[in-house]
Amino acid sequence: MTSPSPIITVSGLSKTYSTGFSALKSVDLEIRRGEIFALLGPNGAGKTTLISIICGLVKPSAGTVLADGHDIQRDYRAARSTIGLVPQELTTDAFETVWSTVSFSRGLFGKPKNPAFIERILKELSLWDKKDTQIRRLSGGMKRRVLIAKALAHEPRILFLDEPTAGVDVELRQDMWQMVRRLRDGGVTIILTTHYIEEAEEMADRIGVISKGEIILVEDKAELMRKLGKKQLSLQLQQPIAALPAALSGFDLSLSPAGDEIVYTYDTQAERTGITTLLQGLGEAGIRFRDLSTSQSSLEDIFVSLVKERA
């Protein structure tokens, strides 16, 4: 899936707003051709600023961006022609019809008319029966799809989705994810920002974590889950104990304040998890348990711990 030249190359990109707020601090980032890249970060981390610079809405203070080899400032026409942007806010021309607003977008990006292509987009987004409806008469979810249709109208190779499922119901979210996968299968590189970890976990091939204007991590999703994926074994005890047995000090154990639960944190990737030895040791110490459960850290836990580490 990866090819030698990245489709987007961000180098030393910084943005300081006139208020003095430093939204991006020398960001370097490469997006691979054909991947789904999730940019994950809390509100105010710089996700939208980064996207806005790449798409031409915000001027960078320093640094460069290449989109499919074209400098976004020097060669903005070629760069922008390759990019489609779905903004976070539902900003639409309320009185336009779906058909006219999507056709307008195609013209704005300098593409010749192609009604058959627009028909295909509208059908794929389940908007075909609404094509002559004024946008103000559509539901929020439909408006979001109109924005996606507008972004796709000029056949971009790169699609930015800024918080695509914010305020979108569960069903539509599933539809959206499927549509994003179909686009990727069609060769479109997709960059989405989200603060829903679930979304990144579900969708992305790679994940970048941004916090306070810095990219603090870029990793294959699977690798990230593996690397930081810790598992925990919780043991509910029959009788509370005052302290952990000294014989088990080699294990990463913690005892709940009430003394009725022991939590063992282990690495699933390690050669031995140590569970057998631990359970034997507990048995020898005369500790009996009522119940046990294991849990694996989600991307959310990973994310929270990463952001905390940096704070």
Next chain:
Amino acid sequence: MTTATSQRDAAGMRLNLRAVAAIYRFEMARTWRTPLQSIVSPVLSTALYFIVFGGAIGSRMQSIEGVPYGAFIVPGLIMMSLLTQSIANASFAIYFPKFTGTIYELLSAPVAWWEAVIGYVGAAASKSMLLGLIILLTATFFVPLRIEHPAMMLLFLVLTATTFSLFGFIIGIWADGFEKLQVIPLLIVTPLAFLGGSFYSIAMLPPFWQKVTLFNPVVYLISGFRWSFYGLADVSLGVSLGMTLFFLLLCIGIIGWIFRTGYRLKN
């Protein structure tokens, strides 16, 4: 949903005339959607001027240099509509996308600033010229008209509509609220238009005010425009044309600066 040709098209694009056409059509379509506001209302208010000033009051006034008063005010009234409508059309056209946020699309599109200006300003100027011609036609029902220099009349129509559409575009970008959008048209342009000689020849003013009035740019527009109708002018035709071109270039210069610096459009 992508094609192999898109990159080639993009790299080969030197001019994005399709974008100019898209913006122009979009803006013109807005007019036909709101005909009451765009056409009927300005035509009605001008017709009222004809009835009040041309019919009721004008019948008791002397003709000015041989032109009946009702006919004398026609060029001025058309100019006033042209000014105010050009400003209103263009300022609203660019302010509204800023207000709703839809401007993101224009900013992210492969469109040069001057292409956007041609689209928006071209549409605003087309609308107000169309309106000017409708008012001219309306006037023929109320007063006897003659147009001695039709080519010059059209030139003034085009130059004025373009200049004030550019000016409106600047206002629309500068404005960050509906009040600011209105304040210059209401507090500056309307007084200048009224005092620009729509309803009188500046020769009718006391000498001191004749001098003051020469600082009013609208005087040059109305004078030149009226000359193209009746061969009468308050200032010479050359000065009128020169001043009009000067304001045109000034507006283009300011817009160029706005887009180079990203003023009020890009952070």
